[in-house]
Each structure stands twice: as structure tokens, then as C-alpha cells.
Amino acid sequence: MDTTPSTSGLSSPPKIDRFGYLKRSCKSVLIERDDIVRWRRQYLTSIKRYMSEGLKSPSGKGKHLIILHAGCEQGFVKETLLVFESKKTGDYHEDMNGTVFEQWFSEFLKKLPDCAVIVMNNASYHSRQIEKVPTTCSLKKDVQY
Structure with a gap:
């Protein structure tokens, strides 16, 4: 062969x-x-x-900019950019939380066309429970109505 x-x-x-x-x-x-x-x-x-x-990667300490924006195949959605400086030097999640995200998201929804599909990652501020499900560690007073 x-x-x-x-x-x-x-x-x-x-x-x-x-x-x-x-x-x-x-x-x-x-x-x-x-x-x-x-x-x-x-x-x-x-x-x-x-x-x-011995070049080291950035430590992540110091001021952070928090940037929130939405885009699609045609580019970024107009008037949906949110940028602000984090007031914390540690974990930025203290500044970017469910309240900030929900305010931005409610304005963002008004700018979307009908039948739009929204894809988000699993960040904690993208979904939060209003009423927490009781666990075995929950107190009796929290479980009773």
C-alpha cells in the first residue's frame, strides 16, 4: 500500500x-x-x-471600576451602560449587588425589542430569593407564620 x-x-x-x-x-x-x-x-x-x-500578576488590590453593559449581534444596546467606581478595596460584590443590578435591569428591559432573549451568567446578584427556603439551621421563629 x-x-x-x-x-x-x-x-x-x-x-x-x-x-x-x-x-x-x-x-x-x-x-x-x-x-x-x-x-x-x-x-x-x-x-x-x-x-x-519574577514579574507578578496584579494583586487585585486598590480601586475597581464596575462596568455593566448589554450587547447583541448588532452591537451594544444604547443607553444601557452603567459604570461606577467601587468604594471598597476588597470584594467588589459589596458595591455590585442585587439592588443595583435590579435597578439597571428594569431600565434595560424597557429598551429591548419584543421577543428578545436574555442570557446571563450565574452571578449572585443576577438572582436572589425574596423569601429564603427554611433549612435545618433555620430558627423556629423564622419558620412559623
């Missing part, structure tokens, strides 16, 4: 930006472009340097 790949489909150079096309003595060869090779070497050298210097 012959396992040699067919070259019948390679009559013209392939359209790949990252590679050059070279034909040497009846054998077609793809070669990587010199600028791509140089770029990769520079990238790997800089990564190695950053790792050796």
Missing part, C-alpha cells in the same frame, strides 16, 4: 500568511517566513526574561 501523500492538489501555492511557498527541484515545500520566526524568538525571549525577573 502506497502511503505517499498526493501532490495533485498542490498545483498552486497554498494561501497561508504565516508560511512562504518554495519550489525546489520538482518538490514543493512550505517554509516559515523569516519575520514570523524572528517574532516568535523575541516573544519567547521576553517571556523567559519576565519569568526570571
